[in-house]
Amino acid sequence: MTWLITGGAGFIGSHVVRAMTQSGEGAVVLDDGSAGVAARIPGTVPVVTGSVLDRALLDRAIAEHGVTGVVHLAARKQVGESVEQPLRYYRENLGGLGTLLEAVADAGIGRFVFSSSAAVYGLPDVPLVTESTPCLPLSPYGETKLAGEWLVRAAGRAHGISTACLRYFNVAGAAEPRLADTGVFNIVPMVFEKLTRGEAPQIFGDDYPTPDGTCVRDYIHVEDLADAHLAAARWVGERDGAADLTVNIGRGEGVSVRELIGIILEVTGRKDVEPVVVPRRAGDPASVVASAGLIREELGWTATRGIREMVESAWEGWCLNHPEARRP
Secondary structure, eight states: OEEEEETTTSHHHHHHHHHHHHTTOEEEEEEOSSSOOGGGSOTTSOEEESOTTOHHHHHHHHHHHTOOEEEEOOOOOOHHHHHHOHHHHIIIIIIHHHHHHHHHHHHTOOEEEEEEEGGGGOSOOSSSBOTTSOOOOOSHHHHHHHHHHHHHHHHHHHHTOEEEEEEEOEEEOOSSGGGSOOOOOSHHHHHHHHHHTTOOOEEEOSOSSSTTSSOEEOEEEHHHHHHHHHHHHHHHHHOOSSOEEEEEESOSOOEEHHHHHHHHHHHTTOTTOOOEEEOOOTTOOSEEOBOOHHHHHHHOOOOOOOHHHHHHHHHHHHHHHOGGGSOO
C-alpha cells in the first residue's frame, strides 16, 4: 500500500506520516507549503509540492508513486478566518476535495480517509456527543467539513470507494519536539504564548453550568489521533467496495479550562501565576465531550495518552521554537 497524505507537512499531517511509515505503510506527501513545515517529513518520504486544486499535479503524483489509498488532511481550518473568507474556505476545502475525489475515482483508487472535525456539531447540548448527534455547524469552516463528509460518502457509493470520516475533537501534544504545533490558534499554545510574554493566561468566562464554571472540552493527544488514522486506513483497506464509516476521535473525558491551565502552569513552572477571567466569547458551548464508543467498537482504537502528557510534550516543542520561554 502507498498512501497519498495531503497536508502531510502540517502539525497533524506529519504525525500521520510518522505513524504510517513506522507501521510499514508506504507514504507520499502532497503539501502546498502554506502552513506545513517541510523539515517535519522524513527524508525517505517523497514530497510533492502543490495544491489539491491542481488536477494535473494530482494525476502525476498518483501515477508516479503508485498511490493505492488517500488520507486527506489538507484544508483551511481557522473558524474566525472562515467567517471572514467564506469563499476561500469553500473553494479550497470543498473544491479541493472534489478535485481530489475526481482524481481518485479516475485512477481506480478504492480507499479514502477524510479529516473532518467536531465543528460539524456546532453547539451540542448533550453530555456526550455521539456520531448521531445532530450536525448544526456554526461557521463556514464547519460547513465545509460537514459538506465534505457528504461528498466523500456520495463519491464512495458512486465509485466503489471505501471511506472513513474522522471527526477530531481538541488536538494537543507532540510525538517529538520537532513535530510540535507552530500555530497559536488553540488553547495550549495560546497559554504558552502568554506565559512566554510574561502575561497571565485568560479564561473566557467562569459562570458556565460546569463544576468549576469554566468551559469543558475533550482533548486528544496528536499521537493518539495519528494512531486513529492508521486504524482507519487499515479499516478502509480491508473493506471491499463502498463501505463507509464516520467516527469521533476523542478520549470521552472532559477537562475544564481552569483544570487545563492549572496543569500547564505546573508543567511550565509557573504555579505562581493566576489566570485572569475575562468575559465569555460568543458561541462557546459550556461542554463538548466526545462519545468514543463507536471508534473503539469499529476500529479497536482507544486513546492512551492523558492531559499531562499532552501538555508536557507540547511544552517541549514550544521551547524548541521559543528558547526564551524556559526559565533559567
